[in-house]
Amino acid sequence: MKQHLSDSAISTPSQQQKRVAILGAGIIGLNCAFWLQRAGYQVTLFDTEKPGLGASFGNAGLFADYGRLPFATFSMLRKIPNMLLDKQSPLSIDPKYTPSLLSYGYQYFKACFDRRYQSGKQGLLALHQLVKETDETVISATNSEHLITRQGFIGLFSTKESFDKAKPSFEERAGQGVQLRLLDSVQIRELEPNLKLDCAGAVYYPNTYHSVNPSHYCQSIFDYFCKQGGHFVQEKISGLSAQDKKVDLHSVVNSYEFDHLVVTTGAASKPLVEQLGLSIPQVCERGYHLMLKDTENLLTRPIAWMNQGVHMTPMQQGIRVAGSAEYTHIDSQPSEMRTRVMHNHAQTMIGAGIEIATSWVGSRPTTPDSLPVIANMKNHPNVTLAFGHGHLGLTLASVTGKAVEQLVSGTVTDLDLSAFSAERFN
Ligand SMILES: Cc1cc2nc3c(=O)[nH]c(=O)nc-3n(C[C@H](O)[C@H](O)[C@H](O)COP(=O)(O)OP(=O)(O)OC[C@H]3O[C@@H](n4cnc5c(N)ncnc54)[C@H](O)[C@@H]3O)c2cc1C
Numbered sequence: 001m002k003q004h005l006s007d008s009a010i011s012t013p014s015q016q017q018k019r020v021a022i023l024g025a026g027i028i029g030l031n032c033a034f035w036l037q038r039a040g041y042q043v044t045l046f047d048t049e050k051p052g053l054g055a056s057f058g059n060a061g062l063f064a065d066y067g068r069l070p071f072a073t074f075s076m077l078r079k080i081p082n083m084l085l086d087k088q089s090p091l092s093i094d095p096k097y098t099p100s101l102l103s104y105g106y107q108y109f110k111a112c113f114d115r116r117y118q119s120g121k122q123g124l125l126a127l128h129q130l131v132k133e134t135d136e137t138v139i140s141a142t143n144s145e146h147l148i149t150r151q152g153f154i155g156l157f158s159t160k161e162s163f164d165k166a167k168p169s170f171e172e173r174a175g176q177g178v179q180l181r182l183l184d185s186v187q188i189r190e191l192e193p194n195l196k197l198d199c200a201g202a203v204y205y206p207n208t209y210h211s212v213n214p215s216h217y218c219q220s221i222f223d224y225f226c227k228q229g230g231h232f233v234q235e236k237i238s239g240l241s242a243q244d245k246k247v248d249l250h251s252v253v254n255s256y257e258f259d260h261l262v263v264t265t266g267a268a269s270k271p272l273v274e275q276l277g278l279s280i281p282q283v284c285e286r287g288y289h290l291m292l293k294d295t296e297n298l299l300t301r302p303i304a305w306m307n308q309g310v311h312m313t314p315m316q317q318g319i320r321v322a323g324s325a326e327y328t329h330i331d332s333q334p335s336e337m338r339t340r341v342m343h344n345h346a347q348t349m350i351g352a353g354i355e356i357a358t359s360w361v362g363s364r365p366t367t368p369d370s371l372p373v374i375a376n377m378k379n380h381p382n383v384t385l386a387f388g389h390g391h392l393g394l395t396l397a398s399v400t401g402k403a404v405e406q407l408v409s410g411t412v413t414d415l416d417l418s419a420f421s422a423e424r425f426n
Pocket of ligand 1: 023024025026027028029046047048049050051052053054055056057058059060061062063064235236237238264265266267268286287288289322323362363364365386387388389390391392393394395396
């Protein structure tokens with residue numbers, strides 16, 4: 001069923017007076033700010049850093065229209081032990097982080113059951129049915145079209161066995177309305193002549209688009225927000241409390257009072273919402289990127305070597321190699337081994353001798369069922385949560401912002417957010 005979003009862009013007098021704080025100016029907070037401001041709220045964004053410097057700075061840039069299947073499945077669970085033993089695989093767990101993973105692991109197991117999987121799939125489909133429209137609105141209002149390229153995405157498989165094993169998931173996606181085409185090695189070469197990887201086959205998603213500069217995209221939404229009269233406060237918020245009609249925020253230097261709070265602090269959200277009496281088994285899943293030197297014209301579109309979980313996206317400053325799922329503390333030292341493995345994979349994909357210009361690490365906010373939390377708090381209806389977007393934060397940001405605006409205003413829509421409730425982990 002096609003979902004519709006009511007256009008609540010016209011503000012009412014009570015909205016104009018309502019003061020909303022958004023905590024966290026990553027891609028999720030920025031999109032929430034966009035939609036809330038558009039609906040007439042007085043919005044103040046808070047961030048420890050300048051906007052867009054968290055996970056949203058360094059992602060692979062994909063607006064992944066194919067990302068409609070939850071990650072938690074029993075077949076994935078069975079692969080984990082071998083992946084952990086294989087140093088070339090994208091997955092690693094820091095032994096010091098294992099205590100933080102206990103509740104996450106238990107909830108991951110529960111999320112693998114079919115009822116939860118199907119509910120997650122339904123929820124993702126509902127968001128995807130709206131996201132093209134919400135993306136277009138944000139991209140066009142913020143004049144960001146020059147930061148977006150529409151060339152699709154190719155997922156590459158280096159063995160026939162892995163390609164064949166993935167085919168049921170292509171069928172599942174096609175059943176959800178995702179446009180896709182299977183490619184043989186000749187067709188792959190026609191689309192990406194500079195590719196050096198030997199491929200048994202690939203899947204091409206023509207409707208995926210990508211940002212050629214995710215950080216500038218964040219900046220572009222932020223500039224628009226400021227031009228429209230939005231406020232930004234660069235402070236780390238360490239204290240939160242909520243009463244019936246107000247919420248209080250505290251930093252080391254200041255205290256603030258608002259009518260409504262939206263929490264969009266990504267991987268840092270767990271300890272913050274614990275102050276409001278909510279425990280969410282969200283963990284940090286760190287990813288890395290490398291920017292490669294002198295690679296401006298090597299690829300036409302993003303590609304990924306699916307066997308190794310390595311993405312490559314052509315961006316303004318050259319190719320960005322992105323990947324890794326490293327479960328560790330948010331502020332652990334970056335692993336040189338991860339960078340080395342990704343560099344080796346990149347050379348296999350596009351040729352030996354390619355050098356690294358810069359490297360980066362950032363934390364995905366990851367929930368056990370790989371779905372975000374997008375909900376009002378049960379015990380504090382004037383607090384809205386929007387975090388836990390894992391691998392799909394850029395993809396789902398605009399529709400999350402729109403849903404948050406409706407949660408804040410209490411607008412009735414036919415968008416079913418039950419798969420994204422905070423209580424699903426109880
Ligand atoms: C390597 C990699 C590749 C990825 N590729 C893709 C992709 O291709 N497509 C896709 O859709 N997604 C991708 N993702 C995921 C995506 O980047 C994230 O899901 C998304 O950036 C999360 O956005 P966020 O706004 O929730 O978090 P963040 O961008 O991390 O923003 C949270 C903000 O909150 C601030 N903050 C935290 N605590 C406080 C506090 N106490 N007070 C004030 N401010 C605070 C932080 O400073 C930060 O700016 C990728 C991620 C990684 C790491």
